[in-house]
Amino acid sequence: MPTALTDPDHLPRHPLMDVAFLRFCRRNGIKVGLFYRDIYWRFPEYKQRLNPLVHTGTRLLYNFDLLAYKFAVDKLYLPSMGMGKFVPHFPAKRHEALPPGGEINDAAHPGDNSVRLFYVGGLGGYYNMHDCVRAVAASKNAFLTICTREDEWQQVQAGYEPLINDRIEIVHKHGSDLVPYYAKSDICMLFIEPSIYRSFAAPIKFAEYIGFGKPVIVNEGTNVAEFVQANGNGWAIPFDQEALTTLLDDLAENPEKIAHVTDTALRIRADNTWAARARQVARQLT
Incomplete structure (x- = not known):
């Protein structure tokens, strides 16, 4: 405004x-x-x-x-x-x-042989997740939880329901109710259709993913992809359904790759908190 x-x-x-x-x-x-x-x-x-x-x-x-x-x-x-x-x-x-900062939160690793994915955010407008859902459904052993507002889900439900299988669930949670979902997730998702807007957008939920120490899968051509490529806290791949399915199947077969990137994701948390952002501003304005 x-x-x-x-x-x-x-x-x-x-x-x-x-x-x-x-x-x-x-x-x-x-x-x-x-x-x-x-x-x-x-x-x-x-x-x-x-x-x-x-x-x-x-x-x-x-x-x-x-x-x-x-x-x-x-x-x-x-x-x-x-x-x-x-x-x-x-x-x-x-x-x-x-960019946004986050709070450091600890969430345990689920520790099974599947790949459990978590997305928090919108599903309308700039947030087109159809290819992500298709890719997960086509994978061998990936599970996806999408957390979005109930009213927003009702607006887009008809376009997503035909794509969803029993390894994809939709929930409507916020605040501290998100913590159990982070705890049972291996990787967080920002695999969203590219646009000019996404080329510079800095989603607040990306900072939250970092705060929980979770690796992130993102698509190339976005601001968050540049961050992931520079910091190694996830995977930046082409915006292509088959590319995502291939990555998910590879990670399910090679969980040590997830563990390695998780170590990096945990290591960068302290540099991406709100306190770190405040220190940056203090340095630049004094």
């Missing part, structure tokens, strides 16, 4: 108050960093779901925010540097990447 509309009733009663305060801080020698979470308003889907008058007005206000930040903010923090090319007005040389 544009800053001007963040009053409780969303009326622009104080449109310049936030920017004026940030500008005051900067003029008085206080370094200012601002986290800019998303840029969805620049994509066609934003216009498609709003009244033309509304999206025209809000897009003008979003542009105004970024123009104002150019003078009121020292560093603009983004979920990934890839998002920067879609951010207008603010100088790219003052962008910094600040």
Whole structure:
């Protein structure tokens, strides 16, 4: 939501108050960093779901925010540097990447001879999981649990039910109720149809996967794939159903490969917490 509309009733009663305060801080020698979470308003889907008058007005206000930040903010923090090319007005040389952090949680390894997969998140819009479901169904010994909101599942259920077999289950949990599902999972999933948006998106659940020390299977062409390739905490493969099935069958036959990557996933947790992100910002703004 544009800053001007963040009053409780969303009326622009104080449109310049936030920017004026940030500008005051900067003029008085206080370094200012601002986290800019998303840029969805620049994509066609934003216009498609709003009244033309509304999206025209809000897009003008979003542009105004970024123009104002150019003078009121020292560093603009983004979920990934890839998002920067879609951010207008603010100088790219003052962008910094600040992906989500997580909390360290311990979840035991299930320890059987199957491959147990877990996905937490949406299933509509940018979150197309059909090929992932097909790949698991075609595998020899992989099990997939999808955790999504019940109302969202009802909207897409008809498209998924024909693909599901007895090794795929759908659950609707959140918060601490997710812990048992992490505990019985070997690997977490972000095998989702690529898009321009996914090329820079930094899903908060990816940080949660890291916090639980779980390896992740992702598809190439995404921001999270770049992270996995750089850090070794999972597998980045082409977005291809057969490629995923082949990987799952290989991991089921060679569980030591999962164990090796799990060690890496556990090792990188401390560098990807919210506290680590806060230390990064403190260093850059002092």
